[in-house]
Amino acid sequence: MSAEAATIFKSMKDITFEDTVSFECGITMSDCVEARAIATVMSRHPNVKVTYLPAMIRIDGEGKMTFDMAEISEELGRVMTPHIFEISTSTHYGRMVMIDDNTVMLFGDMNEMMEYIV
Numbered sequence: 001m002s003a004e005a006a007t008i009f010k011s012m013k014d015i016t017f018e019d020t021v022s023f024e025c026g027i028t029m030s031d032c033v034e035a036r037a038i039a040t041v042m043s044r045h046p047n048v049k050v051t052y053l054p055a056m057i058r059i060d061g062e063g064k065m066t067f068d069m070a071e072i073s074e075e076l077g078r079v080m081t082p083h084i085f086e087i088s089t090s091t092h093y094g095r096m097v098m099i100d101d102n103t104v105m106l107f108g109d110m111n112e113m114m115e116y117i118v
Contacts (some may be wrong), residue, residue, distance in 0.1 A: 009051075023108035025094025026060035034088040037076035038067070056090070064094075064112060067104040 029035035031052070039057045043050045047062040059065070072080040082098045094106045095113040107113035 023063055024060060025063075025065060025092070025106040025108040026058060027089045027092040027106065029057050029059075029089050031055050031057055032088070034076060034080065034084065037080070038072055038085070038088065041072050041075050042067070061106070061108070063108050065106045067106070069102045069104070 029038065031054075035057045039050045039052070039059060042048050042059050042061075042065065045061075045065065048065060049058075049060045051058040051060070067085060069080045069082060069085065072085070082101065082104050085104055086096075092106060094108050095110055096104065096106050097113060097116050098104050099116060105113075105116070
């Protein structure tokens with residue numbers, strides 16, 4: 001697989017803009033120990049794509065992504081909390097909800113997210 005095929009990024013000449021709704025969601029993190037642990041865990045999940053860049057890591061998903069702090073903590077070798085998780089993420093797209101002290105979810109579908117906050 002070529003380096004270009006392994007990335008979600010495209011040249012502007014290759015992008016087609018459509019008037020559609022995307023149900024994608026994702027996070028961008030500075031490349032660090034915590035980000036690598038999160039990326040390693042999430043790379044095992046279905047419908048998730050992890051892209052390593054020189055100083056960043058992108059994690060993109062279809063529908064929703066569940067970040068389990070216990071699973072990430074085990075990979076990291078120390079405690080990961082939802083608060084440390086949010087500090088580790090530079091930015092996100094989609095709707096992020098802290099479900100409980102162990103779970104952060106990111107939704108591509110706002111209607112599905114509403115079930116957790118209303």
